[in-house]
Each structure stands twice: as structure tokens, then as C-alpha cells.
Amino acid sequence: MAYSVKQSHRAPAVTTSVPVDETLPRACIIGAGSSGIAAAKQLYLAGVPFDCFEAGSAIGGNWVYQNPNGRSACYETLEINTSCPRMAFSDFPMPADYPDYARHDQVHAYFEDYVDHFGFRHTITFDTEVQDVSRTDDGRWRVRVSGPEGVREETYDAVLVANGHHWDARWPEPAYPGHFDGEQMHAHDYRNGDQLEGRDVVVVGAGNSAMDITVEASHRARTTTWSVRRPEWVLKKFFLGQASDQVALPGWLPWWVTGVRLAIGARAAGDLTKYGVPKPAHAPGRSHPVQSQQIRERLEAGAVTARPGIERLDGDRVVFVDGSSAPADLIVWATGYRVSFPFLDHSLVDPRNNDFPLWKRTVHPDLPGLYFLGLVQPIGAVMPIAESQGAWIAEMLTGDYVRPAPRLVRRQMLEDHARNKRQFYASPRHTMQVDFDAYLWDLARERKRGRKRAGTGK
Structure with missing residues (x-):
């Protein structure tokens, strides 16, 4: 609309x-x-x-x-x-x-x-x-x-x-232990899905760019794994048929009112726990808002596998803190x-x-x-x-x-x-x-x- x-x-x-x-x-x-x-x-x-x-x-x-x-x-x-x-x-x-x-x-x-x-x-x-x-x-x-x-x-x-x-790309500091045989790039250097075509891709991060790249990878890559160390409340871009940010609040209102507005949007969108993403440790409104219309659809379709933070790199695989691992020949660091x-x-x-x-x-x-x-x-x-x-x-x-x-x-x-x-x-x-x-x-x-x-x- x-x-x-x-x-x-x-x-x-x-x-x-x-x-x-x-x-x-x-x-x-x-x-x-x-x-x-x-x-x-x-x-x-x-x-x-x-x-x-x-x-x-x-x-x-x-x-x-x-x-x-x-x-x-x-x-x-x-x-x-x-x-x-x-x-x-x-x-x-x-x-x-x-x-x-x-x-x-x-x-x-x-x-x-x-x-x-x-x-x-x-x-x-x-x-x-x-x-x-x-x-x-x-x-x-x-x-x-x-x-x-x-x-x-x-x-x-x-x-x-x-x-x-x-x-000015921020890479993980310190770098994760282990060695990796594939390619690593920061999200700053990502341009289009051709870079993901036919790859085993691990996208690291929970911001807007991380989700956009994950969604694109789910259509182009061989496998797509989304690694989320600190989960976020993922809002939807539309609420009741219109852009979800169309409610402008008077600036003199205290911050908690904005927090309530964000919380309503977050609760309405729902968390991602049923897709394997841990529930955020912070309340809605306590972090910079992130939005995606498609990440839930791709998780629901099984085109994206959610994993927690990384423990180490292991040649052609990435090992996560829950003991699971995923094949990888490309890691995209969407780390700010x-x-x-x-x-x-x-x-x-x-x-x-x-x-x-x-x-x-x-x-x-x-x-x-x-x-x-x-x-x-x-x-x-x-x-x-x-x-x-x-x-x-x-x-x-x-x-x-x-x-x-x-x-x-x-x-x-x-x-x-x-x-x-x-x-x-x-x-x-x-x-x-x-x-x-x-x-x-x-x-x-x-x-x-x-x-x-x-x-x-x-």
C-alpha cells in the first residue's frame, strides 16, 4: 500500500x-x-x-x-x-x-x-x-x-x-578459535545473491542486514545456517495492514511509552523460539529494533537453520556453543x-x-x-x-x-x-x-x- x-x-x-x-x-x-x-x-x-x-x-x-x-x-x-x-x-x-x-x-x-x-x-x-x-x-x-x-x-x-x-567493519574480537578453510566476508562487502549461490553459508548476527542476507541465502545457497549469539525481538514491517511505524508519539512522553509501543509490536510478531532461536534475554524495547517480513517464513519452510553463537571454527564446519555444527564454505559476519x-x-x-x-x-x-x-x-x-x-x-x-x-x-x-x-x-x-x-x-x-x-x- x-x-x-x-x-x-x-x-x-x-x-x-x-x-x-x-x-x-x-x-x-x-x-x-x-x-x-x-x-x-x-x-x-x-x-x-x-x-x-x-x-x-x-x-x-x-x-x-x-x-x-x-x-x-x-x-x-x-x-x-x-x-x-x-x-x-x-x-x-x-x-x-x-x-x-x-x-x-x-x-x-x-x-x-x-x-x-x-x-x-x-x-x-x-x-x-x-x-x-x-x-x-x-x-x-x-x-x-x-x-x-x-x-x-x-x-x-x-x-x-x-x-x-x-x-568501518567490525569483525569479532577476539577472533573465534580454530581454523576455517572457506571464505569469510563482512556484511559490508556483501552485494547480491550471486556471492551465495551454491554455497554452504553461515550468517552471523541478529541485525537487519544479517536477516536480509540470511533470507537471500535461503533462496540461493546449498545450505543456510543463521548463527545468533544474542537474540533480538524481530518486529514485522506491517501491523494491521499498514507500516508498523506510522504511530508517531509526542516527543515529550517518557521513554517507557515508546518501550510499550515496541513491546506491543514484538509480542504481536512473536518470538522465534519455535524455530530454534533462543528467547531474547532483554525485554522488548531494550535494544535497537530489528524488522523482517520474511525470516519467519524461511525458518518455517526449513530453508534456514537457526543456531546459537559460535564456539569454534573447524575446517569446513562451524561448531556452535550447543555442540551442534554446520557445513560451511562461506561465513558472512554481520557484526556491525x-x-x-x-x-x-x-x-x-x-x-x-x-x-x-x-x-x-x-x-x-x-x-x-x-x-x-x-x-x-x-x-x-x-x-x-x-x-x-x-x-x-x-x-x-x-x-x-x-x-x-x-x-x-x-x-x-x-x-x-x-x-x-x-x-x-x-x-x-x-x-x-x-x-x-x-x-x-x-x-x-x-x-x-x-x-x-x-x-x-x-
């Missing part, structure tokens, strides 16, 4: 170039994925002078299949896990003929249309990689880039980091990603074990002028969050927003970070977790306060 947002609801296209105000701070945006273009649009319409550097030749980041920048984890069957209306930017709905959950190529086309609609494609420099970002003696930021014209350096007042957090900023020295930023607190998941309190976009793991979509973050940063750069006292910034940052971590079980994937509706409500409230402090009246 396609949703019914009309194209006429979109903001009028920007048909003339927006003048740049050279008196404003000059900014650099790293990346032209969904977060980078959200920020670029906001700075462009605010008249902020900026450059946006993209390592590849395409807009869209992780949503570009075979992205030339080499960092996309996009695979052939990938589709969004948040419905189109909840994922879309606020002033640019997805086309009305898109399905409830768009395919990766549709999402990529949407991002391309977004850039052209608002007219800022000329601000993006493609095939140019940011190699280093460092502080200058006067507190500005020196950025070294490498592109078709060679290596060059520019100095900026602000740097907006939007390089994504689903590209590290937060990584290769252009920032660890003396400045060290996101060890993905534990990287930021004020409102955007501002580093000790590094003025350094901002982060999309560095969240939301119960919902990143795009509207990055859009709000970009608008907030634009207000800071134009002077329409003023921060509270540094001690309050730091206190709020630590309190929010501790609260978010308490709401979910301890895991690297949960260090950046936020509740979509609550986050947007809270940030809108802070932006309003900051505009009042600035005396802009906006």
Missing part, C-alpha cells in the same frame, strides 16, 4: 541561486550522503559560505549500490526499515507512488531529486577525499583534501562531519561497524568502542566549530534528525542561535548520554541510540531557547 503524500506538498523549487554572505563563518561539510546533503541544503539556504567534499562521484552515501567511494554497504535487496513518510525530509516528501518501504535505488533517486530541487549541487566537490582535519593556532580548522587537482589545504571556521558510521573518523587525530577525537558522547549528538563541547551529523542510531530514521541538526548548525553559524553556558552544555551531554545508555542493553551498537520523536522534540525546544538567547525573535 503506497502512502498518499502528494508532490504538491513539497516546498517550491529553488530556481535562482541563493546569495552567499561572505561575512558569515566559512564551513566545510565532509560527505554527501543523506546527512551531508541535509546539512548542505540548510547552509545553502542560510547563505553560509561552505564547501562539501564527497569521496565518490555520487550523492547518497550508503544508499548508492556499488558506490564508487567504496564505503557503501548497500546490497541488491536492500530497502528501508523506516517507512517513507517517517524517513523523508520535512519539506520534501518521497513520491506518492513509492511503496511503504522504498528500495535503495528509489532512496538514491530521492536524494538526487532533493539536491536538484533545492539547487545546491554546485556546492559539492566530488571524487575528493578529506585526508586531514586539524586545529589552527587561532582556533580555526585546517582541512587537507585530495582530488583530481591534487592535494590542497583550506582553512574553515567550522567543520561538519557527515562521513557516516556504517562503513566502528565509529571512525580517519581524518581526525585521536588526540582530538577518540570514539573508542563507539562510546562518543556529544551534546545533542551534534556538538563537541571541547572543540568549537566541530559538528557531527547523523551520528545516531535512532528508533526511526536518520534523515529527519540530520535535517534538524543541519538547521541548528546553520543557526549557530548565522548568529540566530546562542548556546547556553558551557557547564550546562556538558551537564546535559553527560546526563543524556547516560540516560540513553541505560535504556538499552550494553553494546557498541547502543552507544548512539536515541528515540526519534523525543530527540526531535528536545532539539526543537533547545533551538527555540537558543534563538531567544540570541534575541533574534525567530
Whole structure:
């Protein structure tokens, strides 16, 4: 069932170039994925002078299949896990003929249309990689880039980091004991079912990508084994005939209300114990939600065999902690990603074990002028969050927003970070977790306060 947002609801296209105000701070945006273009649009319409550097030749980041920048984890069957209306930017709905959950190529086309609609494609420099970002003696930021014209350096007042957090593959640490005679790959390098054809495949992990790859393997591989060390509550994408995330809760409601909503969805979908998957040790809502319409069907059909965590590797077999084993000539490790900023020295930023607190998941309190976009793991979509973050940063750069006292910034940052971590079980994937509706409500409230402090009246 396609949703019914009309194209006429979109903001009028920007048909003339927006003048740049050279008196404003000059900014650099790293990346032209969904977060980078959200920020670029906001700075462009605010008249902020900026450059946006993209390592590849395409807009869209992780949503570009075979992205030339080499960092996309996009695979052939990938589709969004948040419905189109909840994922879309606020002033640019997805086309009305898109399905409830768009395919990766549709999402990529949407991002391309977004850039052209608002007219800022000329601000993006493609095939140019940011190699280093460092502080200058006067507190500005020196950025070294490498592109078709060679290596060059520019100095900026602000740097907006939007390089994504689903590209630096996390492998099991420490590695499992034993030896393996077959092929091993991380889910980041999986592209399509041809890589699984006729193989004895073991997929390791319980996230969305792990289930997608397992389902595809069940159609293409000789045997498919799904190894789940820490089971999750697997939600369905549809509930009572509509996309299951269509209930938007007021952001001011306490977290337990969101937890109840997730619990209802989890209980309605049912656990996977009858298929051999252990019952999750945590309550519904205590982990990042995962969704699959097909994993139950393939387990029910016997096309997928569920097993617990791995004990060891044994030549052409994988041995599990319950003593069972499975044949394997391909292991796909869907074991997540590290937060990584290769252009920032660890003396400045060290996101060890993905534990990287930021004020409102955007501002580093000790590094003025350094901002982060999309560095969240939301119960919902990143795009509207990055859009709000970009608008907030634009207000800071134009002077329409003023921060509270540094001690309050730091206190709020630590309190929010501790609260978010308490709401979910301890895991690297949960260090950046936020509740979509609550986050947007809270940030809108802070932006309003900051505009009042600035005396802009906006």
C-alpha cells in the first residue's frame, strides 16, 4: 500500500541561486550522503559560505549500490526499515507512488531529486577525499583534501562531519578459535545473491542486514545456517495492514511509552523460539529494533537453520556453543561497524568502542566549530534528525542561535548520554541510540531557547 503524500506538498523549487554572505563563518561539510546533503541544503539556504567534499562521484552515501567511494554497504535487496513518510525530509516528501518501504535505488533517486530541487549541487566537490582535519593556532580548522587537482589545504571556521558510521567493519574480537578453510566476508562487502549461490553459508548476527542476507541465502545457497549469539525481538514491517511505524508519539512522553509501543509490536510478531532461536534475554524495547517480513517464513519452510553463537571454527564446519555444527564454505559476519573518523587525530577525537558522547549528538563541547551529523542510531530514521541538526548548525553559524553556558552544555551531554545508555542493553551498537520523536522534540525546544538567547525573535 503506497502512502498518499502528494508532490504538491513539497516546498517550491529553488530556481535562482541563493546569495552567499561572505561575512558569515566559512564551513566545510565532509560527505554527501543523506546527512551531508541535509546539512548542505540548510547552509545553502542560510547563505553560509561552505564547501562539501564527497569521496565518490555520487550523492547518497550508503544508499548508492556499488558506490564508487567504496564505503557503501548497500546490497541488491536492500530497502528501508523506516517507512517513507517517517524517513523523508520535512519539506520534501518521497513520491506518492513509492511503496511503504522504498528500495535503495528509489532512496538514491530521492536524494538526487532533493539536491536538484533545492539547487545546491554546485556546492559539492566530488571524487575528493578529506585526508586531514586539524586545529589552527587561532582556533580555526585546517582541512587537507585530495582530488583530481591534487592535494590542497583550506582553512574553515567550522567543520561538519557527515562521513557516516556504517562503513568501518567490525569483525569479532577476539577472533573465534580454530581454523576455517572457506571464505569469510563482512556484511559490508556483501552485494547480491550471486556471492551465495551454491554455497554452504553461515550468517552471523541478529541485525537487519544479517536477516536480509540470511533470507537471500535461503533462496540461493546449498545450505543456510543463521548463527545468533544474542537474540533480538524481530518486529514485522506491517501491523494491521499498514507500516508498523506510522504511530508517531509526542516527543515529550517518557521513554517507557515508546518501550510499550515496541513491546506491543514484538509480542504481536512473536518470538522465534519455535524455530530454534533462543528467547531474547532483554525485554522488548531494550535494544535497537530489528524488522523482517520474511525470516519467519524461511525458518518455517526449513530453508534456514537457526543456531546459537559460535564456539569454534573447524575446517569446513562451524561448531556452535550447543555442540551442534554446520557445513560451511562461506561465513558472512554481520557484526556491525566502528565509529571512525580517519581524518581526525585521536588526540582530538577518540570514539573508542563507539562510546562518543556529544551534546545533542551534534556538538563537541571541547572543540568549537566541530559538528557531527547523523551520528545516531535512532528508533526511526536518520534523515529527519540530520535535517534538524543541519538547521541548528546553520543557526549557530548565522548568529540566530546562542548556546547556553558551557557547564550546562556538558551537564546535559553527560546526563543524556547516560540516560540513553541505560535504556538499552550494553553494546557498541547502543552507544548512539536515541528515540526519534523525543530527540526531535528536545532539539526543537533547545533551538527555540537558543534563538531567544540570541534575541533574534525567530
